[in-house]
Amino acid sequence: MSGQQPGRDGNPQVFQPLAADDPTTIAGYRLAAKLGAGGMGKVYLSYTPGGRPVAIKVIRPEFGEDAEFRRRFAQEVQSAQRVQGLFTAPVIDADTDGAQPWLATAYVPGPSLADAVVAHGALPVEAVLLLIAGMAEALHVIHGAGIVHRDLKPSNVLLAADGPRVIDFGIAYAADATSLTGSGVTIGTPSFMAPEQAAGRKVTPATDIFALGQVAAYAATGTPAFGEGTSHGVLYRIVHEEPDLTGVPERLTELVTRCLAKDPEARPTIAEIIRLCQTANAETVLRRPEDWLPGSVAADITVRAAAPAPVQAPPPPATAPAVAYSPTAPVAPATPPPGFGPPPQQQPPVQQPAQQPVQHPTQQPMQPVQQPPRPYPAPPAHAHAYAPTQYPTHQQPHPQQPYPGAPVPPKSGSKRGVLIALAAVLVFAVAGSATAYVLQKDDGQKAKDTAGSAQGTDKGKGSDPSPGGGTGTGGGTGTGGSSKPSPKADPKPADFKAINLTAGYHLTLGDDDVRPQPGEDGGYELSYDTGGYLDSEVSEGNMVLLDPGQEGSLAVCRAETRFAKNIYIHKIAKGRQICVITGTGHMGLVTVQGFSPEDSPSKYMTLDVTVWRNAAATGSGSRG
Structure with a gap:
């Protein structure tokens, strides 16, 4: 599902208008x-609040x-x-939990390779080499994230x-999980399968x-x-x-x-592919991106770059809508935002009471008026990796306020209440000052006793007393203590040598005896998946x-923060090490010592594992 190219009808319409059954917003976009x-679904054009176009794939x-x-x-x-x-x-x-899952990718203003070849024919050799070199770099980072594309075809380029x-990397793997692929729904193009x-x-x-x-063959020949x-x-x-390569x-x-070898092991690596491109043409590096494509294809890019403008919301009303008064609403800035508040001739005189009066029980609140749609997306129901919708919203103004946050003019007879309130504030201020003076005076006499108490408490907990504790106003049970406990010592490592982890088995680092257990797919801390990769499925594990x-x-x-949920075995050689964070507080270091021989009846890895119990929580505190 490329989504960013129109149908192949000879005169494609790049930006199709929304139909009656199309949504107008997706999670605020x-x-x-x-x-x-x-x-897999439909793809729509939308924009971030900053004006960046995105493709929403529903x-x-x-x-779902x-x-x-x-x-x-x-x-x-x-x-x-x-x-x-x-x-x-x-x-x-993205939202993977909603009624209809969706994801948003950066919009690319350009035709797909499939549309370009259909409309303009095969690409010249120089363009094909630049194309394949760039795609090879893309596969390098995709595979580095533990993803196999599975559906690499001209419409996905x-x-x-x-x-x-x-x-669309990785989406075909999710589609394989549903029975729909066996009942008339086709994911992937047979012409480009391995x-x-x-x-x-596998x-x-x-x-x-x-x-x-x-x-590469399709781009160079058109078939x-x-x-x-x-x-x-x-x-x-x-x-x-x-294959027919005539x-x-x-x-x-x-x-x-070499890429079309039947045996997967005989195919070149990413690095070898890039070298082959460079050998075939010394100018394979994308040094002149403005002219790497034929002029007719470049013209299609210009058409797609002229994307429709973002949909704008109706302008706010000239007068402030009447809403129910909430005496607990926070005070907004003193400067009114543009477009809010009644016209100048309707503004009542502004008075500045010390505090907003409490609404009387007999006062009937006015019914709120629904606000027009906001010109930017509303906050989505779930937190996402990219959050373009987290914007502050304007506070609803009180019907008597000249602008949001301005003090509400008190009703008649409320001046006396204001004066009484001011007098009460002064009385409490004087009493508070006197109390503070007594406490500060007494604090100097009790400082040593307080510090000694804090040190005694710390010793009881097994931690060292903090130096300078006598200068604070309290120890472990006081308020405002300035002493910090010393960080706990790192846990001692537990070593487990020469573990033969068979494909389809897993390890639990919290076990007293870390040894392989059957199962590869059940929220395990470290499993050897039969798909050919190490997997960390436990929540917050990496x-x-x-x-x-x-x-x-x-x-x-x-x-280290170069986290991955899975690591393919072909990326791991003997001697490589892997840090494992279990998500349950433990940390481990896995050292690869070898792999099963080809004539072995089982497929396994030989690992040395070092485990630090509860090291993740201790580490975060010591680094804080």
């Missing part, structure tokens, strides 16, 4: 136009009714929000003025490499490498036959051929893959 639709209700889809969708959105690459459209907001953008994907075998990052080769036709026929050719230019032959040569320790694991 005002929709300006419809961008497209796909198997998932079909049928998917599937609990497993929602679980996977939430996991993929969380991972996608960590993808911040130059050649991806970042996910900036947008052509922007400064390079390609890969979109053999293992078509055969229902999907890995190498699956995206095969799709990248297909995209899929395995032809077109029925889904079953195309999938059979992908699994059992060789129209692929010679400079692209090695790149495409992992950090340390850099090669980086020596792990408790201090390092506390300081």
Whole structure:
């Protein structure tokens, strides 16, 4: 579901008007136009309060009714929000729990590769090399976040003025979880699947490499490498036959051929793909983004850059609406916002009482008048990674106030009450000053006793007394004590050597004897998923893959924030270390010591694990 390209009718309408069944707002985002639709749902154009265009992708209700889809969708959105690459459209907001799940990505003003090829034909070799190099960099950051795209195809690649953008990464994984994909709903395009994907075998990052080769062949020739036709026929050719590369230019032959290897292990890595592009053309680096595409495609970018203006709300009324008076409302700034308050000739004389009078029981509040829609999104029901809607709202003015926050003129006969209130304030002020003086005088005589009491209390709790405690006004039970307890010592590490963690099993770091337990999908702290990755599913749990040569320790694991929920095994070599934060207060350091041999009947990793019990809570306090 690219969503940012129109239909292929020869004269596409980029920004389609909203239909009767389209919503006008999504979680406070005002929709300006419809961008497209796909198997997953519809896509709309909207804007952040600062004027940045965004694409709102609303998932079909049928998917939202599937609990497993929602679980996977939430996991993929969380991972996608960590993808911040130059050649991806970042996910900036989402709601995975609402009646209809949705996510917002940055709007890319450019056609998809599919639309560009249909409208203008195949791209020149130089543009294809720049395209594939940019897509390879996009896959590098996507795979680095633990995501396999699974649906890399020309309609999911947008052509922007400064390079390609890969979109919709990870969504196909969530769609696989629902039974709808087996009942007439198609997610993914058969022409761009990998053999293992078509055969229902394990999907890995190498699956995206095969799709990248297909995209390269399509961009250079205008036709899929395995032809077109029925889904079953195309999938059979992908699994059992060789691609038709007769129209692929010679400079692209090695790149495409290696990417389309049937064996995932024989396909090139991301780094090798970029080197192949650079070898084929020394100008592969995107140094001239303004002319990397043919002129006809660049003209399409100009059309899409002229997006419709954001939908504006009606202007506020000239006079202040009458609302019910709330004596507990906070006082607003003294300067009235523009557009509020009655006309000057209707303003009553402003009086400045010491405090607002309490409403009399016999006073009947006036009924509130509904306010017009705000010109910016209303706050959504859930907190999101990107929060464009958190804006202060204007306080509703009192019907007698000349502007919000101005003191309400007292009714007749209230001046006497004001004077009595002022007198009472003065009496309490004098009494309070006298009390403060006595307390301060007595405080100096009791300082030593108070400090001694505080030290005795601290010793009873097993912590060291804080120096200088006698200068405060109280110890552990007093008010305003200035002494701070010393930080607790780091917990002692518990080491577990040569753990053979089999695929489909997990570890719980809080166990006295950390050893593999069956199960890979149940909120575990560290599991070896049969999909080929380490997984941290527990709430607030995370992992950090340390850099090669980086020596792990408790201090390092506390300081690192390059969090990931899962780490693919092909990214881990012998000797690499992984910090594990369990979310239950424990921290661990995993050192990879080896992998199971090819002739082993089971698939496992050999790990050394060091555990610090309750180190996460202690660490946050010591660093605070």
